[in-house]
Amino acid sequence: MTATPARRVSAVEAVAEGGASGAGEVLDQPALAELTTLRVGGPADAYVEATTEAELVDAVRAADDAGEPLLVIGGGSNLLVSDEGFGGVVVRDVRAEIRIDAEDTCGGGSMTVTAGQDWDQLVERAVAQEWVGIEALSGIPGTVGAAPVQNIGAYGQEVAGVVASVRVWDRAESRIRNLPLIDLAFGYRTSLLKRSMHASPEGGDIWYPSPRYVVLEVNLQMRLGTLSAPIAYPELARRLGVQVGERAPSAEVRAAVLELRGGKGMLLDDPTAPDHDRWSAGSFFTNPVVAADQADLLPADAPRFPVRSALPSRTTGPSLGEIDPTLVKTSAAWLIEHAGFTKGFGVHGPASAATLSTKHTLALTNRGGASAAEIVELARAVRDGVLDTFGIELVPEPVLVGVAL
Numbered sequence: 228m229t230a231t232p233a234r235r236v237s238a239v240e241a242v243a244e245g246g247a248s249g250a251g252e253v254l255d256q257p258a259l260a261e262l263t264t265l266r267v268g269g270p271a272d273a274y275v276e277a278t279t280e281a282e283l284v285d286a287v288r289a290a291d292d293a294g295e296p297l298l299v300i301g302g303g304s305n306l307l308v309s310d311e312g313f314g315g316v317v318v319r320d321v322r323a324e325i326r327i328d329a330e331d332t333c334g335g336g337s338m339t340v341t342a343g344q345d346w347d348q349l350v351e352r353a354v355a356q357e358w359v360g361i362e363a364l365s366g367i368p369g370t371v372g373a374a375p376v377q378n379i380g381a382y383g384q385e386v387a388g389v390v391a392s393v394r395v396w397d398r399a400e401s402r403i404r405n406l407p408l409i410d411l412a413f414g415y416r417t418s419l420l421k422r423s424m425h426a427s428p429e430g431g432d433i434w435y436p437s438p439r440y441v442v443l444e445v446n447l448q449m450r451l452g453t454l455s456a457p458i459a460y461p462e463l464a465r466r467l468g469v470q471v472g473e474r475a476p477s478a479e480v481r482a483a484v485l486e487l488r489g490g491k492g493m494l495l496d497d498p499t500a501p502d503h504d505r506w507s508a509g510s511f512f513t514n515p516v517v518a519a520d521q522a523d524l525l526p527a528d529a530p531r532f533p534v535r536s537a538l539p540s541r542t543t544g545p546s547l548g549e550i551d552p553t554l555v556k557t558s559a560a561w562l563i564e565h566a567g568f569t570k571g572f573g574v575h576g577p578a579s580a581a582t583l584s585t586k587h588t589l590a591l592t593n594r595g596g597a598s599a600a601e602i603v604e605l606a607r608a609v610r611d612g613v614l615d616t617f618g619i620e621l622v623p624e625p626v627l628v629g630v631a632l
């Protein structure tokens with residue numbers, strides 16, 4: 228998050244103003260550039276901050292009842308919003324609560340966390356309180372509410388490994404529901420929640436750019452202990468001096484992950500030492516998952532990773548599911564680099580307003596004055612170059628609002 232929004236209004240006011248949307252009122256509302264980590268995007272018609280669950284539900288219901296487009300926003304770290312902005316209501320949950328429901332060495336820990344809670348602060352608390360299973364997810368920006376939407380993952384862990392259930396407001400049925408793990412159908416950077424943006428009972432994308440299910444709270448189950456879950460990512464294992472599959476002290480895992488992420492510009496910007504490599508939405512493209520025979524056609528040195536089910540298996544520990552032998556995940560960063568796009572690449576040269584990060588080819592960055600259109604132009608160039616070279620179409624990871632590649 229980069230700035231405090233200009234003004235807080237109630238759901239009813241917001242929807243009324245969204246409908247009226249005179250120029251003066253629009254100016255009074257924050258630009259999405261102030262609410263997103265890519266720092267691009269024009270104004271929203273209306274903006275609501277919810278401080279209770281009832282306010283959150285009311286704001287969502289009011290927008291839906293009025294037929295206003297709705298954008299539920301967390302940290303804005305996985306969004307690319309158009310320069311025209313968002314012609315609807317932006318709603319943000321500002322509650323930050325972690326409730327411990329149970330904690331004992333036999334059953335482990337069970338916590339209920341509000342959607343607005345900052346994700347990395349939860350990880351910090353988990354490591355301090357010896358809750359195991361999210362230490363490798365240190366440093367991911369954004370909120371707990373958004374974490375299960377795209378099943379955040381990094382360094383061999385995914386949030387799917389610890390989610391027990393999610394309490395949601397179901398916009399289609401206008402009621403609160405509890406979705407257990409089995410219904411959430413997690414996959415690589417996806418879930419029922421994410422897929423629900425595109426599916427309505429009538430067909431079509433009526434909920435987009437937010438899910439049909441608005442996350443109110445997330446219930447997590449974690450083992451207790453000082454040692455991490457088995458390390459599943461070779462680069463992290465090397466940094467920790469352990470073998471893949473071994474455990475390490477969770478505090479060391481967190482420190483190592485933060486260090487690795489810092490070196491790649493994959494932490495949020497520090498306002499005291501601004502770094503444009505961090506003005507991004509993280510990885511802009513997901514790692515392509517391709518059929519095993521398509522992966523055989525890639526150059527011999529292209530990375531090939533096993534594709535695991537997000538659901539933990541009984542034998543491999545809390546974060547590692549069974550391997551699917553028919554699928555292979557390759558590296559979007561490798562494809563981008565080997566298609567000729569180097570770190571710092573810009574469509575109009577290195578001084579372009581939007582370039583690849585100078586530390587990591589997978590992050591598209593705003594060098595200070597970029598527009599959403601310039602980010603899109605860069606994304607298209609990279610996607611098309613990879614398609615021409617390898618026949619693989621990269622898919623954007625962020626949610627695109629009012630723009631398309």
Ligand SMILES: Cc1cc2nc3c(=O)[nH]c(=O)nc-3n(C[C@H](O)[C@H](O)[C@H](O)COP(=O)(O)OP(=O)(O)OC[C@H]3O[C@@H](n4cnc5c(N)ncnc54)[C@H](O)[C@@H]3O)c2cc1C
Nearest residue numbers: 301302303304305369370372373379380381437442508509
């Ligand atoms: C520097 C950087 C590094 C990153 N590294 C990683 C990484 O390693 N792994 C990874 O997986 N991601 C990574 N990301 C992406 C991003 O941090 C995650 O996707 C994060 O979960 C987004 O959270 P948010 O609160 O910012 O969501 P937002 O960007 O605000 O919203 C994203 C989507 O989630 C929806 N949403 C938000 N809140 C709710 C809610 N309460 N209920 C329902 N829907 C909701 C929004 O409507 C939108 O569709 C990175 C991003 C940045 C900027």
